[in-house]
Amino acid sequence: MESIVKQSLLYDFYGELLTEHQRSIYEDVVYNDMSLSEIAEENGISRQGVHDLIKRCDKTLSAYEDKLHLISKFQTTRRMVEEIHKKTRIFKETKDESLIDEIEQISNDIMEL
Amino acid sequence: MESIVKQSLLYDFYGELLTEHQRSIYEDVVYNDMSLSEIAEENGISRQGVHDLIKRCDKTLSAYEDKLHLISKFQTTRRMVEEIHKKTRIFKETKDESLIDEIEQISNDIMEL
Structure with missing residues (x-):
């Protein structure tokens, strides 16, 4: 995964392009400093599911920056x-x-x- | 359609998120100052087709700005x-x-x- 600083910057610029579900979980990691296990429990999904979702969001957000270079x-x-x-x-x-x-x-x- | 100034700003920020085909035609309008008829002829599509494509690109690009407010x-x-x-x-x-x-x-x- 990306570093928290990079994730927070990517989210700050491009977060609105994620789905609401993705945003909610990504925020729990980046802004609310929650562990994957806590998030998994709260959302009724597996820890691996959270991990995969975050990785997918990292990839989506980074792809926007790779194209637009606005950050x-x-x-x-x-x-x-x-x-x-x-x-x-x-x-x-x-x-x-x-x-x-x-x-x-x-x-x-x-x-x- | 949007004004040329607004189109050029939208394109400058978010143009990389269009397809290559859309980009090529949008550039002909915004930067190369070509008429819809000229572009239609050059690309072997109807004038109405060019018009619709430009409108669709305007909408896509504006939607990004509405979400991200980066411009x-x-x-x-x-x-x-x-x-x-x-x-x-x-x-x-x-x-x-x-x-x-x-x-x-x-x-x-x-x-x-």
Whole structure:
């Protein structure tokens, strides 16, 4: 299975494309931190059934990202915005105006992504 | 049908989820600015067939956005980044340091979206 961090990101972006049943069980794993046995018992299915369902969801969600790359696009933007944020804080300490040129450049680069 | 601008945005985000045949015809409309009659002739199908295919693609692509809202999320971020860009330019003219606080705030807001 995928890591919890990756699962939660995939679910956050593409979870709405799963069925309601899949979503409910996937959320129990990713957000509610439940064990496969607990989920199995709660839903009246086997532990192996839960395991297979999660693996199938991982595969479905990853396939969307492989086609659309929207998580990767968002993360690139996010890292660049963090860079802008950091530079505003350094500017406030140093008053180094070249930082503002850098922020202008980064914001421009984001708009061209 | 959707406007060309909306079609091109939908295609840009979700086009990979169409079939290759759908993509090829949708691109002829959206990017290659071909008329329905031209596309019909080129693909050996009726003008009505092309029209129906485009409408079906519009519906498929819009359904993805209705579920995932990723275009809308990207556009919100983009508008905020444009705001940052504008403020760097005003700062360079005015040296008004309150603009840097505003940029810090906007970048923070983007990271919390």
